[in-house]
Amino acid sequence: MTSAHHDHHGSDGHAGHSHGVSVDADRRWLAIALTLITTFMAAEVVIGILAQSLALISDAAHMLTDAVSIVLALIAMRLAARPARGGFTYGLKRAEILSAQANGLTLLLLGAWLAYEAVRRLIDPPEVEGGLVFGTALAGIVVNIAAAWCISKANRSSLNVEGAYQHILNDLFAFIGTAIAGLIVLLTGFARADAIATLVVVALMFKAGYGLVRESGRIFLEAAPAHLDPDDIGDQLVAHPSVSEVHDLHVWTITSGQPALSAHVLVEPVADCHTVRRDLEKILQSDHEITHTTLQVDHAPSEVLKVRTGAAYDDGSHCEAPHGPVHRDEPHAH
Numbered sequence: 001m002t003s004a005h006h007d008h009h010g011s012d013g014h015a016g017h018s019h020g021v022s023v024d025a026d027r028r029w030l031a032i033a034l035t036l037i038t039t040f041m042a043a044e045v046v047i048g049i050l051a052q053s054l055a056l057i058s059d060a061a062h063m064l065t066d067a068v069s070i071v072l073a074l075i076a077m078r079l080a081a082r083p084a085r086g087g088f089t090y091g092l093k094r095a096e097i098l099s100a101q102a103n104g105l106t107l108l109l110l111g112a113w114l115a116y117e118a119v120r121r122l123i124d125p126p127e128v129e130g131g132l133v134f135g136t137a138l139a140g141i142v143v144n145i146a147a148a149w150c151i152s153k154a155n156r157s158s159l160n161v162e163g164a165y166q167h168i169l170n171d172l173f174a175f176i177g178t179a180i181a182g183l184i185v186l187l188t189g190f191a192r193a194d195a196i197a198t199l200v201v202v203a204l205m206f207k208a209g210y211g212l213v214r215e216s217g218r219i220f221l222e223a224a225p226a227h228l229d230p231d232d233i234g235d236q237l238v239a240h241p242s243v244s245e246v247h248d249l250h251v252w253t254i255t256s257g258q259p260a261l262s263a264h265v266l267v268e269p270v271a272d273c274h275t276v277r278r279d280l281e282k283i284l285q286s287d288h289e290i291t292h293t294t295l296q297v298d299h300a301p302s303e304v305l306k307v308r309t310g311a312a313y314d315d316g317s318h319c320e321a322p323h324g325p326v327h328r329d330e331p332h333a334h
Helices: 023-051 054-080 095-123 130-152 159-188 192-220 230-238 273-288 302-309
Strands: 002-006 243-255 258-267 292-299
Touching: 023 054, 023 130, 023 159, 054 095, 054 130, 054 159, 054 192, 095 159, 095 192, 130 159, 159 192, 192 243, 230 243, 230 258, 230 273, 258 273, 273 292
Parallel strands: 258 292
Antiparallel strands: 002 292, 243 258
16 A cells, blocks of 8 residues: 655745745845945945945945845745746745855855955055045945845745845945954054955855855755754654654755655554554654655565564665665664
């Protein structure tokens, strides 16, 4: 007897919101943040050139990536909301992960260029207008606090929105560093403070960029979510009184906040496959918050049952191409 069952999230592309923010609300908050950032960025580029401040120009470049990240987030939201059709059986929910990876890569590439420029200026520092740098950086702090607040009102459980938020948060820290550098230049004339502030910005960019690329990369490589251990889940499922074995267990992420699981479950001959499947789905939902599941539940062949009596058994003889470890309610290798 076989019982395969599929549980689905809703199709609004926004399942997993912990605080009930709607897609439209997300878009509105992101659009406000985008307006604030692009307006200030244009002014900052002009002032940075006039003040000969690499720190201001690097902040403006960072703000450009902020703006791009928000535009990508808005596009990805619209794509992710489209229903599944044709060959795209999950719809376009992964569009937001593409967006997050693009955000991370732009931070890393831009950070590398700014690091080169900062080192060059440490060796041969130009004259920097400390007053302009200080004043502009203070204004930038205010703008970034407002933008960060706007994005914090959106759904940050989305890796896509979190990517945009990290961009702006890093920019806020960067402006604080730039303001300090501008004040040092203004009070002491130490022009290298501008390049040092730029290197601090670069360190923040590398940290945020690496985090986004790593997390989005895990999703693209179909790795289990970092907070879920497939081996522990398999052991928990096979501990059910009617389950003899669990194999071909896969845990992955469809998109942010949407983990999925599939497995082949073998149960005792007297057990009801549908009842066991429902029990296991309740365990997965209550203990691991996995609601998108596909469980193939079969009665165990005699070879599997012989394991409990000590008879020899060749793992996988009942399954043509098994994947991953076989879980049984006994000591076993992971």
